[in-house]
Amino acid sequence: MTDTNQFQPNARGYYGEFGGAFIPEMLYPNVEELRDQYLSILADADFQRDFQGLLRDYVGRPTPLFEAKRLSAKYNTRIFLKREDLCHTGAHKINNTVGQILLARRLGKHRIIAETGAGQHGVATATVCALMGMECVVYMGEVDMERQKPNVYRMRLLGAEVRPATSGSRTLKDATNEAIRDWISNPVDTHYIIGSVVGPHPYPDLVARLQAVISEEIRKQLLEKTGSELPNYVVACVGGGSNAAGAFYHFLNEPSVQLIAVEAAGHGINSGHSAATSVLGTAGIIHGSRTLLMQDEHGQITEPYSLSAGLDYPGIGPLHAHLGTTGRARFVSIEDEQALRAVAELSRLEGIIPALETAHALAALEQLGAGPDDVVVLNLSGRGDKDLETYLKYADKLTK
Template identity: 65%
Template sequence: MKTFLVDDNGYYGEFGGAYIPEILHACVENLKENYIKILESESFKAEYAQLLRDYVGRPSPLYLANRLSEKYGCKIYLKREDLNHTGAHKINNAIGQVLLAKRLGKNKIIAETGAGQHGVATATVCALMNLPCTVFMGKTDVERQHVNVERMKMLGAEVVPVTSGNMTLKDATNEAIRYWCCHPDDTYYVIGSTVGPHPYPDMVARLQSVISEEIKKQLLSQEGRDYPDYLMACVGGGSNAAGTIYHYIDDEKVQIVLAEAGGKGIDTGLSAATIQLGKMGIIHGAKTLVIQDEDGQIEEPYSISAGLDYPGIGPMHANLSEKKRAIVLAINDNEAVRAAYELTQLEGIIPALESAHALGALGKINFKKDDVVVLTVSGRGDKDLDTYLSNKNMAD
């Protein structure tokens, strides 16, 4: 049977694999051999489910947004990941990976972060489980996501500002991998998205798949059927999107719509629309689409959103686009800001800038009146208020 999920060799079609320095081979191999056994063990499942319920506050609601539905002429449900503890979907993955790290006997945790949400989630879980945590974050992002930096420090994490390159997510990831290379024995690297060497993209997708598992049950009780006509999510690395679509990925009656960061426009040179602009390359241990110049040098992406300006894309999503399983739309900065103000004023929900890109895609699809649409609000917008206020003119 044809599947869009990962194959036995760690590939999604021609994307994926594990391209890693020799020094990390044993770590990644150990993870590859054990992650499914651990994730499917009864003790892991029980501890994970209990923390998701009592600590994170799951299931997150599936909310019928009446005024938004009226505006776009269909039935729009919002999957409210913004209501999770720490304010985003990132906590689902952080808890799962830290539980896994403990079972692998690793006692130091490192992470990379862009918008800071994954850093906050990892620091939160490390505080809960009494483990030291180091978070690498580009200096540019440290400045624009100041509140999240202070949250991480308050949680006891060490935040390392990275000053190489564009000083954003790509550079933070490079630095985290460098550190991991120097401390492979006792350190576990919690990757925040469906990127990196196999098995990370599959492991993160599995941990986030609680999102689509809940959507199935919630739609069944609210609509009398367990699938929507459209599933919509934003993609940077792609973890909230992977979680949203996981249990529907091979069900082709469900149309997948992914929204990536168009920045100032895909032909301006200031964009992070990797699926539209990328060419096959290798980034952070995986073969995928990468924004690069003629010489194969990675180009700096740009987005108003710190969580989406990554020059690669998860191999799962690269394959979905290549195989025409997903519609991928580039949403520009001004479209995202406008969509954020619209949701705020129609439904009283302030979304994260990342999620606002998914909302910005609503106007680009011709929905029918009886279409059921599920759109994941991956995070809440508190962290982005300064950006919203200073770019309010985009919403007019």
């Protein structure tokens, strides 16, 4: 495999024209401390022993690579599902939180904060804080707290304090704003576990490296199952983009592998109720980095919309912005109703109920153009338990 330097951030944290660290002065020491130390900590043999041990014995890795034969027959191609839904806590988010809690401990931090949209990152953060005996505060938009009640209950049961974000659209963007305000007020003892490949450098790179275990496993598993490490397509949903970054990471410099990033189009790209950043976004700064984001002519953020709480973010990670603008990744937009149909389809064809976020990636299968000799790997980023209340509201669409 070739070197991936063209897809790694430079010394200033930029992927091409996207990235960087645009932060308040009070956060500078924290972010600099992290930037100065994260690579050496990640490379440390003791850290890797602890990290790999927890991934194996606590998270349940490696996760299976499952050949979905009935789904494959429907789309006349060979489809493999990377079963991140089988991770402890039910999604890929735990890979990152296990790594960051170990890093926080080595930095001497005793208090953890996080933001969450769909709640999976919040649950994963609360989980590792319970494991390590650390104080945990999770910020979550009021709207998301209502539509993701099971995850709110899980976080509280694990000992976390869940604080509602009551400003703006009261969703993921606003929860992130509140978490950053908390960090500014508590810069000495607090580590902010960002859940996606967003935020100021080094977070996009840190989270991508911790999630890269996904594509590392895919290559080994595909070689065993097909005789080749390289699929024709890798498909993943994108809000901020952590599961996609993990699934793409070890294929970035393999031009034969098509990378498919799937966004939420909500009620339609041009409906005014969408989160399709790659189509609607322009370059700007959000949450500490320069990336593509949805904004008006005055630079004010346009409120995103998706039925999926994990995809209604007005931006994307700077790595994904770079992959999209350079053409290395192809972006696809999926509407709410298409995603709901994909939930029913996977449930009935394979006996797997996916998260609503993941369902967007599944709905993109009909747009791929994959042939019968092609191999498609789809990152099944989360399970659907957390979305059952939403699915009940749309039961007529799901049970036809």
